[in-house]
Amino acid sequence: MRAVLLGSRGYVGAEFRAQLTARHWKWLPVGRTDCNVYDADQLTKHVRALAPDVLINCAGYTGKPNVDACELDKTHCLAGNAVLPGVIAEACANLDIPWGHVSSGCVYTGRRQDGGGFSELDPPNFSFRQNNCSFYSGSKALGEEVLADAPRCFIWRLRIPFSNVDGPRNYLSKLMRYDRLLQAENSLSNLTDFVSAALDCFEKQIPHGIYNLTNPGSVTTRQVVRWIQESGVCDQAKEFNFFEDEDDFMAQAAATPRSNCVLDSSKALAAGLNLPLVEESVKAALQAWVPEQARGT
Ligand SMILES: NC(=O)C1=CN([C@@H]2O[C@H](COP(=O)(O)OP(=O)(O)OC[C@H]3O[C@@H](n4cnc5c(N)ncnc54)[C@H](OP(=O)(O)O)[C@@H]3O)[C@@H](O)[C@H]2O)C=CC1
Numbered sequence: 001m002r003a004v005l006l007g008s009r010g011y012v013g014a015e016f017r018a019q020l021t022a023r024h025w026k027w028l029p030v031g032r033t034d035c036n037v038y039d040a041d042q043l044t045k046h047v048r049a050l051a052p053d054v055l056i057n058c059a060g061y062t063g064k065p066n067v068d069a070c071e072l073d074k075t076h077c078l079a080g081n082a083v084l085p086g087v088i089a090e091a092c093a094n095l096d097i098p099w100g101h102v103s104s105g106c107v108y109t110g111r112r113q114d115g116g117g118f119s120e121l122d123p124p125n126f127s128f129r130q131n132n133c134s135f136y137s138g139s140k141a142l143g144e145e146v147l148a149d150a151p152r153c154f155i156w157r158l159r160i161p162f163s164n165v166d167g168p169r170n171y172l173s174k175l176m177r178y179d180r181l182l183q184a185e186n187s188l189s190n191l192t193d194f195v196s197a198a199l200d201c202f203e204k205q206i207p208h209g210i211y212n213l214t215n216p217g218s219v220t221t222r223q224v225v226r227w228i229q230e231s232g233v234c235d236q237a238k239e240f241n242f243f244e245d246e247d248d249f250m251a252q253a254a255a256t257p258r259s260n261c262v263l264d265s266s267k268a269l270a271a272g273l274n275l276p277l278v279e280e281s282v283k284a285a286l287q288a289w290v291p292e293q294a295r296g297t
């Protein structure tokens with residue numbers, strides 16, 4: 001199998017690279033220096049020459065170190081998250097190839113009114129349409145709207161990724177590094193499980209459409225902190241301090257509201273995708289923890 005990979009140099013792209021290689025797929029990186037990826041004709045021509053079986057888009061604008069930075073660069077955020085997916089959809093339709101787009105579960109806030117997690121049928125409730133969201137979340141929700149009728153397209157919703165590899169983008173590392181923490185309930189995605197499930201979408205030829213690729217269940221910040229403490233991956237004397245509430249968090253540490261939400265991943269499970277329970281997956285990541293200073297040795 002041959003996969004064109006957009007965003008191959010990013011945090012999520014690195015995991016796709018690793019797993020595509022492990023599956024003996026040929027991956028072909030395409031980035032902004034190869035052609036004008038915002039021009040459907042140029043992108044079509046460039047991708048056609050590579051003759052892929054599928055295309056994977058993990059390019060997008062997240063803001064560094066976090067989504068607060070998107071508020072300061074709205075042009076690129078909108079281009080990367082809402083315009084680019086539409087151009088890719090056009091190119092993939094021209095080439096008649098299946099493809100997948102990495103979206104985010106951050107298009108929701110809270111739980112459904114009936115107390116359940118949001119399913120793929122629930123429209124985003126943390127978007128520009130509600131006018132309650134961060135610019136990042138709004139741009140990701142718009143990206144999904146742009147793809148609503150895209151043929152042969154998977155929309156994979158990733159949410160607050162974590163893994164066993166310590167680093168600035170890993171949620172477990174963030175909890176150990178932030179001075180103060182926001183107590184919240186969330187669904188999370190183990191990045192390894194996420195990418196594996198995404199690639200299985202092609203291999204298992206499941207129906208196209210949106211998939212919440214979060215590990216089933218939800219966690220609170222305090223639960224995860226307890227598992228971190230129990231695992232012994234951080235100094236036993238380390239204190240974890242919490243904000244009083246979301247207002248305190250917004251006043252002291254954030255420029256824009258965060259999406260804290262619970263997603264329902266039963267559609268993915270029913271399709272045969274393998275996503276272990278979130279508690280199991282967090283504990284397994286902590287058990288296999290690779291500290292940042294030990295990486296590459
Ligand atoms: N990390 C997270 O917490 C989550 C990420 N996601 C989504 O996953 C995707 C990848 O995120 P992640 O790997 O963390 O991000 P990174 O910032 O690590 O990597 C982003 C990649 O996208 C490319 N890119 C950035 N901006 C643009 C743009 N305006 N136009 C075209 N290409 C662009 C970059 O290219 P270059 O290398 O040339 O700079 C880079 O390869 C995004 O769509 C994000 O919304 C979803 C949920 C959670």
Ligand SMILES: Cc1cn([C@H]2C[C@H](O)[C@@H](COP(=O)(O)OP(=O)(O)O[C@H]3O[C@@H](C)C(=O)[C@@H](O)[C@H]3O)O2)c(=O)[nH]c1=O
Nearest residue numbers: 062066067104106158159160161178180181182253258
């Ligand atoms: C800044 C900050 C955040 N938090 C909490 C808020 C939130 O629950 C969690 C993550 O917030 P951050 O600001 O680190 O990350 P944020 O940029 O909001 O993370 C998001 O990135 C984009 C790309 C996504 O698509 C999301 O799924 C998610 O991973 O950490 C703290 O507890 N303390 C802090 O000081």
